[in-house]
Amino acid sequence: MATSQDRRPNPDELLRRIQAEERRERRGRLKVFLGYASRVGKTFRMFDEGRRRKQRGEDVVVGVVQRPTTPEVEPILARLEVIPAMVEKDAGETYSVIDVAAILKRQPQVCVIDQLAYRNPPGSRNPERWQDVEELLEHGINVICAVNLQHIREMQDSVERITGKRAAHSVPHAFLQEADEIEVVDAPPEALLGRGASAGMPGPRQLAELRELALLLAADVVDRQLQEYLLAHGIAARWGTQERILVCLTPRSNAAEMLESGRRNALRFHGALLAAYVEQPGLRPADREKLEGHIAKARELGAEIYTLRGSDFVRTILEFAGEQRVTQLFLGHTIRDKKQRWLARGPIDRLIDAAEDFDVRLFPHREAE
Numbered sequence: 001m002a003t004s005q006d007r008r009p010n011p012d013e014l015l016r017r018i019q020a021e022e023r024r025e026r027r028g029r030l031k032v033f034l035g036y037a038s039r040v041g042k043t044f045r046m047f048d049e050g051r052r053r054k055q056r057g058e059d060v061v062v063g064v065v066q067r068p069t070t071p072e073v074e075p076i077l078a079r080l081e082v083i084p085a086m087v088e089k090d091a092g093e094t095y096s097v098i099d100v101a102a103i104l105k106r107q108p109q110v111c112v113i114d115q116l117a118y119r120n121p122p123g124s125r126n127p128e129r130w131q132d133v134e135e136l137l138e139h140g141i142n143v144i145c146a147v148n149l150q151h152i153r154e155m156q157d158s159v160e161r162i163t164g165k166r167a168a169h170s171v172p173h174a175f176l177q178e179a180d181e182i183e184v185v186d187a188p189p190e191a192l193l194g195r196g197a198s199a200g201m202p203g204p205r206q207l208a209e210l211r212e213l214a215l216l217l218a219a220d221v222v223d224r225q226l227q228e229y230l231l232a233h234g235i236a237a238r239w240g241t242q243e244r245i246l247v248c249l250t251p252r253s254n255a256a257e258m259l260e261s262g263r264r265n266a267l268r269f270h271g272a273l274l275a276a277y278v279e280q281p282g283l284r285p286a287d288r289e290k291l292e293g294h295i296a297k298a299r300e301l302g303a304e305i306y307t308l309r310g311s312d313f314v315r316t317i318l319e320f321a322g323e324q325r326v327t328q329l330f331l332g333h334t335i336r337d338k339k340q341r342w343l344a345r346g347p348i349d350r351l352i353d354a355a356e357d358f359d360v361r362l363f364p365h366r367e368a369e
Helices: 011-026 042-055 100-106 129-138 153-163 173-177 189-193 204-232 255-268 285-300 313-323 338-343 347-354
Strands: 030-035 060-064 086-090 093-097 110-113 142-148 181-185 244-248 272-278 304-308 328-335 359-366
Touching (some): 030 042, 030 204, 042 110, 042 142, 100 129, 129 142, 129 173, 153 173, 181 204, 244 255, 244 313, 255 328, 272 285, 272 313, 328 347
Parallel strands (some): 030 142, 030 181, 110 142, 244 272, 244 328, 272 304, 328 359
């Protein structure tokens, strides 16, 4: 079996690890409270976290607060230093913009930021509020913030299918993946419906689906944190919290069937669909055309597409599958007669023998004449 211990990291990889570790040490820590719907109480939990940290002796400020707040939040705000936001107007709209310069000058240990999914007016220091937060983090300030699932950019299609609504502002998933800590404010749907919910509140089934998506999203962030830690410390481990399906593309593979099946499985288990091909020198124009068609199909189905380079197909795929925490591998398999099978063992046979950390599924196709 090929594992990450079988190969020594190259100098570029070591340099990336060192730079990432140095950046992590300089950077402030980010904690995100994630709500799966409105009124779950994420804003209260966020400000209460600021209060508790101040009680522990940390220097805490509030960078921006959305008014009006709930009665439970007001007593907490009264105990915290609030750095006034800048009030700006553009095209008849009024904006509350974080005074990043004032916060950097004040240099607190912790800054609490309300309403993370917020678009700043044209001409602002940063186009969006999450970018203001990035700037604070880069200057070593710890940030506590909160966001709802409906505002995560890559989750908006799923949320819209469930609720029929789409939020106007969003935060990229990549921002959440930078979080040092993520906490789902996990109020049961029944309790949420009992809080005098408005007519626009999703029903019990929709709330349960949103809650599941939020828990899976948080699990994905934690899984990535674990993987980064293991890589940074040279620890080999290949496990994940959800299905990660890798479809291997070749010119002659039955790519459409593999990709469709992979997509169905990824949707069923709220997993990820990846497609990769190992570059082959001297491909004939007809094969290149087929491969490009497979890649277009993968892109159409929303797969993450990777180009791999390596002289040994099996080793290249195994190393990539390990790095990406793949749980299922889909391969095109040439149908050979019994005599051919006895005479030679091909790369597919070698890969199956070595694949102990993920399942392999074969999709037969006839070898070309």
